[in-house]
Amino acid sequence: MLVVMKAQATQEEIQAVCEHIEQLGFRAHPLPGAQRTAIGITGNQGEVDRGNLEALSGVAEVIRVSKAYKLASRDVKEEDTVIRFAGIGNHPDAAIGGRNLAIIAGPCSVESREQAFAIAELVAASGAQFFRGGAYKPRTSPYAFQGLGVEALRIMAEVRERFGLRIVTEAIDNETLDLVAEWADVVQIGARNMQNFSLLKRAGQLRKPVLIKRGLSATLEEFLMSAEYVMSEGNYQVILCERGVRTFADHTRNTLDLSIIPAVRRVSHLPILVDPSHGTGKRDSVLPMARAAVASGADGIMVEVHDHPEKALSDGPQSIYPGQFAVMMDELEKIAPVVGRNLPRGIRIGAGAA
Ligand code: PEP
Ligand code: MN
Numbered sequence: 444m445l446v447v448m449k450a451q452a453t454q455e456e457i458q459a460v461c462e463h464i465e466q467l468g469f470r471a472h473p474l475p476g477a478q479r480t481a482i483g484i485t486g487n488q489g490e491v492d493r494g495n496l497e498a499l500s501g502v503a504e505v506i507r508v509s510k511a512y513k514l515a516s517r518d519v520k521e522e523d524t525v526i527r528f529a530g531i532g533n534h535p536d537a538a539i540g541g542r543n544l545a546i547i548a549g550p551c552s553v554e555s556r557e558q559a560f561a562i563a564e565l566v567a568a569s570g571a572q573f574f575r576g577g578a579y580k581p582r583t584s585p586y587a588f589q590g591l592g593v594e595a596l597r598i599m600a601e602v603r604e605r606f607g608l609r610i611v612t613e614a615i616d617n618e619t620l621d622l623v624a625e626w627a628d629v630v631q632i633g634a635r636n637m638q639n640f641s642l643l644k645r646a647g648q649l650r651k652p653v654l655i656k657r658g659l660s661a662t663l664e665e666f667l668m669s670a671e672y673v674m675s676e677g678n679y680q681v682i683l684c685e686r687g688v689r690t691f692a693d694h695t696r697n698t699l700d701l702s703i704i705p706a707v708r709r710v711s712h713l714p715i716l717v718d719p720s721h722g723t724g725k726r727d728s729v730l731p732m733a734r735a736a737v738a739s740g741a742d743g744i745m746v747e748v749h750d751h752p753e754k755a756l757s758d759g760p761q762s763i764y765p766g767q768f769a770v771m772m773d774e775l776e777k778i779a780p781v782v783g784r785n786l787p788r789g790i791r792i793g794a795g796a797a
Contacts (some may be wrong), residue, residue, distance in 0.1 A: 444491045445519055446482040449503045453552050456501030463499060467491070471622045472521045474679065479503070483514045485675050508709070511666040514674035515681070520712045526652050526680050528628060534607030534790050536685075537572040539652070539682050541716030544779055544786045545743030547573035547611050547716070548768060551758035552580055552588060553595035559602055561750050565765035567606040569772045570788025572600065574608035575745060578623070579615045580757060581635050588756040596626040603628070607790060611654060611745070617645055624649050630776070634686055634721070637669050647676025654682040654745075656718065659697070663706050670713055681706060684713040685736075686744055687722035696724020696761065699732050704739045720747035720761045729763050730771050737778050746771070 446460055458478050461471035464484055468615035469491065472483035484491055493505040508518050525541035536714050538543040539719045548566040553559045553576040563574050578595030580588065591598070614620040620642065623630050629652045636642055637658035646653045653673050685704065687697025699722030707715045717736035719729045733744050734769045749755045749762035763771070778784040 444484040444487065444493070444645075445492050445506045445508050445513070446484065446496055447503045447506060448480045448501050452480065452501035452503075457497075460496070460499050460502060463496070470675070470677075472514055472677070472679070474514070475758065476520055476753070477522050481519050481583075483508075483519050484522060485513065497579055502746050511664060512711070514679065515667045515670040515711050515713055517710055517712050520605040522676060522712060523714045524679070524714060526714065528609050531549040531603065531607040531609070534572075537609060537787070537789075539716070540742050542783070542785055544737065544741075544775065545573060545714075545716065546571045546741065546772065546775075546786070547575045548748045549575040550577075550749050550755065551720075551747050551762060552577040552590055552756055553598055554588075554591070554603070554756050556598045558600045558750070559595075560605070562748055562765070563602045563606045563608055565750065566748055566768060567608055567789065568791050569769040570769075570786070570791050571608065571772075572787065572789045573611050573629070573748070574602055574606070575611045575629075576582075576602075576633075577757070578612050579619045579677055581613070581615050581633050585782075593622060596622060597755055600626055601770045606784070611613070612648070614642070617642060620645055620649075628652070629654050632656065632669075637661055638665065640672055643669055647673040647678045649678055650680075651678075652680040652682060653678060654684055654716070655701070656684045656686045656721075657688065657700075659674070661688070663710075666703075667707075667711055670711070681713050681718055681747070681785035682742075683711075683713055684718055685715065685722065686718040695722075695728060697722055699723055701735075701739045701741075704736070708740055716743045716745050717741040718745040720745075720758065720763075723776040724761045725762060726752070726761055726763055726767075729761065730774070733771050734778055737775050737784070738781060740781060744771075744775070
């Protein structure tokens with residue numbers, strides 16, 4: 444159920460409607476939009492009696508939301524969600540969603556301070572505003588590199604200060620969620636955890652943006668229901684990320700499903716990024732798919748970059764070289780205006796040098 448407030452409704456009226464909903468034993472989710480505020484109601488098993496709600500002051504109408512996902516739906520919030528990040532030092536503000544494309548770049552895993560700093564410097568020089576790096580790695584083999592853990596989080600905190608890059612890193616369970624939330628700007632929930640509902644609920648209790656990667660075989664509705672889990676707990680800062688799904692095709696690691704971008708944008712207000720690294724598993728496919736993702740309406744790209752991919756402790760074959768990342772940024776900057784977007788390049792430390 445959704446309560447649509449009148450455009451001129453006051454904060455007091457919105458508050459009173461929320462309190463009324465809570466008194467009925469439900470949860471109220473006020474979602475301000477450009478024209479008016481809508482209040483989502485969750486926690487109800489059946490129909491909520493709309494009569495009483497419609498009589499409250501400031502209420503325009505009460506609508507039944509028929510889709511399984513509610514807070515993630517455009518029925519509840521018409522405008523695209525834009526997640527904003529304050530500037531770091533003299534580095535400008537950043538956003539995920541809206542007109543500006545968001546670029547998240549860095550290694551699959553943080554392997555050492557030297558490695559993280561070298562890659563961060565290069566991606567910052569090309570204008571990335573977000574740095575990715577795994578501290579806790581969900582690996583298929585228990586014998587593969589599992590990540591440096593807290594040490595990696597500390598290294599990335601230094602990267603943040605030194606290069607003005609916001610940190611995106613994955614939490615793999617409840618324990619690492621608290622640590623990641625303490626250090627990172629965006630908490631990543633990986634593809635393998637997309638339906639770890641207890642982890643999603645806990646991420647919903649954070650007041651930090653959460654980036655959810657599409658599960659290996661998740662449908663659009665299952666993907667949006669994962670976002671709904673986080674939002675139903677009161678955290679509305681959710682970012683979706685397409686990263687390929689498992690199919691019979693074996694020329695790539697996964698099949699990047701770019702057709703989900705317009706599908707998501709049609710039914711949800713949440714930003715959607717594309718990860719062409721995991722989506723293809725092949726370095727040579729990353730740039731073409733990044734171009735296609737932006738052309739298809741993605742809100743940004745998450746990409747793995749490594750200065751020595753042949754020595755990488757994880758995902759070397761799909762990691763692009765810093766030089767390729769620079770080319771990717773130049774290309775995306777040109778494609779962006781064709782689809783009504785802009786690629787902000789941040790403060791490009793070292794840019795123009797040599
Ligand atoms: C990653 O981003 O490094 C990662 C493990 O991604 P995914 O969960 O999409 O496999
Ligand atoms: Mn990886």
